[in-house]
Amino acid sequence: MRGAARIFSALLEARTGQILSESRAWRMETALKPVMRSRGMADMDELAAGLLGNRDPALEDEVVNALLNNESSFFRDLQIFDMISRSILPAFHTDRGDRVLRIWSAGCSTGQEAFSLALQLRNDMARWRGWRIEILATDISGAAIEQARNGIFSQMDVQRGLAVSDLIKWFEPVGDNWRASPELRRMIDFRTDNLFDAKAPSGEYDLLLCRNVLLYFTQERRQQVFRLLTRHSSERSVLLLGAGETVIGHSEDFIPHPEFRGAYARRPQGSRVAVAPLRRAV
Secondary structure, three states: OHHHHHHHHHHHHHHHOOOOOHHHHOOHHHHHHHHHHHHOOOOHHHHHHHHHHOOOHHHHHHHHHHHOOOOOOOOOOHHHHHHHHHHHHHHHHHHOOOOEEEEEEEOOOOOHHHHHHHHHHHHOHHHHOOOEEEEEEEEOOHHHHHHHHHOEEOHHHHHOOOOHHHHHHHEEEEOOEEEEOHHHHHHEEEEEOOOOOOOOOOOOOOEEEEOOOHHHOOHHHHHHHHHHHHHOOOOOOEEEEOOOOOOOOOOOOEEEOOOOOOEEEEOOOOOOOOOOOOOOOO
């Protein structure tokens, strides 16, 4: 069993850069049971032997997708979305003279974060009329991205963070599940992508969310991700990380944002002290 676990952990790290923590490793067998069942395999040792015995990209994909942590919910960490709605988006509305708003949700899992952002913008569409809004949402899990593109969520999913009024307005029942409206789905470009060989992002983004992703990476991998985020941000961009994540010790390109608590700003070129704040909307 331990030998099999090491094989699965090595595959996950090689394919995604993620390190299986103890809290995730203990549930490895539970996560892999659907794969073993579909393949007619008796246990983890047989599954590991299947990976080693034959080069089977489809089986590797199934194992990696099963082991990835696709935990997500609508409006996860509500105070963050309150700050986005009340402060960050209005500041962009005031600051962006070209009337273009670009958002990147990196490590978007099954899409709840991206749909939450789309909901906020749709509910305030009078403000954004005439703007071009682009929301890119990426994740390494093809299975997660497929679900996100379909926009179908279970009753349990929609009960986690989604207001009843938004559910009724922006989702339609599909059997026992709920599907996001075409208006919401059209707002988001969901793509399978790897943060260590990123192809999907282009240019600079105003708002970058990379939340609860860095926790699973080594120090070196985190630095790689921050270099990617640096390439796709500007001095007026806002970066949001997860509650347990920080730029400290990983990047000198970002500093705590002077205006938005818990967010980060790009360090101005030639400066190691401060960043010019975005103008507040009035």
